[in-house]
Amino acid sequence: MAFPHNRMRRLRANETLRSMVRETRLSVNDFIYPLFVCPGKEKKNPITSMPGVNQYSVDLLDKEIKELEALGIPAVLLFGIPEHKDPLGSEAASDHGPVQEATKKIKDISPELMVITDVCLCEYTSHGHCGVLNPDQTVDNDRTLELLAEEALSHARAGCDLVAPSDMMDGRVGFIRNRLDEMGFENLPIMSYAAKFASSFYGPFRDAADCAPKFGDRRSYQMDPGNINEALREVELDILEGADIVMVKPALAYLDVIKAVKEKFGMPTAAYNVSGEYSIIKAAAAQGWIHEETVMLEVMTSIKRAGADLIITYAAKDMARLI
Template structure:
């Protein structure tokens, strides 16, 4: 037997009764933001300096390996469960073959080992994509003016293995090549990496909101665009097909990116598949909030927490956000 929800009528029912005091609003709140909902993206670099401020991301720095370790310790102490790692390597190391992506002694592998040695309890999520390592800034191998899907996957498999063997708990393919989840999973199984998690950027859209991120990892000079592999903003059903394929291929978790402009996708994915669904509050979203606050158009904390609640309300299991450390600090206050 099924029951329909009962909705009362005025004046016997007054919904404002449940809003009249802070204590009752807290008591009946349907969603909450906690530190365990947060994944903190951090940028590491190979420059001879501890911190390098990112011009387009106010309050966010590129970090040396030692500084990344310090931040990992602080994040763990505040209850943040995981970091997401992104590199900015010297331009001289970037080439069309993305060879630095598979270097077992490269910046990413060194950072993984250092963080997991110092803070083994914190989760470490590492991006699988070639854009920080290519001279052209694309996520795959550019051959005759086209991104070659299958040859890119060959490199992505090697990249994911290097990351996993260096200590990454989760590899997160963000490249949007067809079939890469299944091939990475098969390679992991063959090497005995049975427990390594895959967080697939399954619904990653070609978006105008990525500009500051490209500045952060040094790919602002992108040649062309990424519309032949990232998703069209006009499409929703396509996202469900992408997610279904990645789950079937062995993804443990899926990602929707960007965040706020794609809350409908977050909701559809989480309700349809009932798998851990994460969302990335991307650099452009972060920068817009910072700009609005600087212009006096928005209260900082109210804006930040409202956006995070929106992700939770849409069904997100967790949020990658550059506000993670700040929010965790505010939750402890």
């Protein structure tokens, strides 16, 4: 029967009813907080394009980690800014690099907090690209794989709980998996940036991680924003190579990709609510054009509703306080 016997508004009458029949629910356990680690001591550098987000030197991580622990946020995703950069990103695999030292520090402060490490070379190379360059300035996929595997291995030695290759080189998940297994880290999971698009939403992140390319762009290795079938092929290949969790990045402009990945593969699926998505909301809220908390809540709900099991977001602390 239709109206007037059926009235959809009946279950929307008050918050108690709305909450009882809500189909998609957020939990603090859904969130992963990105954390930027810089060289030096007593450094807390605000990132102006990302209000509320900072770079920290390792010695100042205590307060930040204890706050995350108190809020119940279960995991961090570490990005490192090295003291020195070179064409090969040599510091990426140093056992005393920023990510490696931060990993050890965090596990000392909060053993139960999961430390996920971003595996890529863009923060470490003097040219800002995600791999080794050929003489013609293109990225050499196969030579880069060895460096990525060594970086992941150094993170494993430091005690991370999960590695997350973000470079978008072909074959890197399998190459990293094999190297970790050979060195006795067969139980260390991999969260692959499986469908990472060449997006315009990354701008503030490049300020935070000091990793903007010095020339050109990353469209020869990151995905074309118009392609969903290619994204599914990328995800499938990463699963076959040994990925334990697959990721779609960015999130908001790619909700259809998140949904398709989850429905096709049924794998644990992460989505990265990236810097530009975060900063747009912060900027609009600062102008009084939107209500920050309710918009952020709506955004996170949409990402989870699309199929994400995990949401990497700079708003993780805000969301933990809200929910």
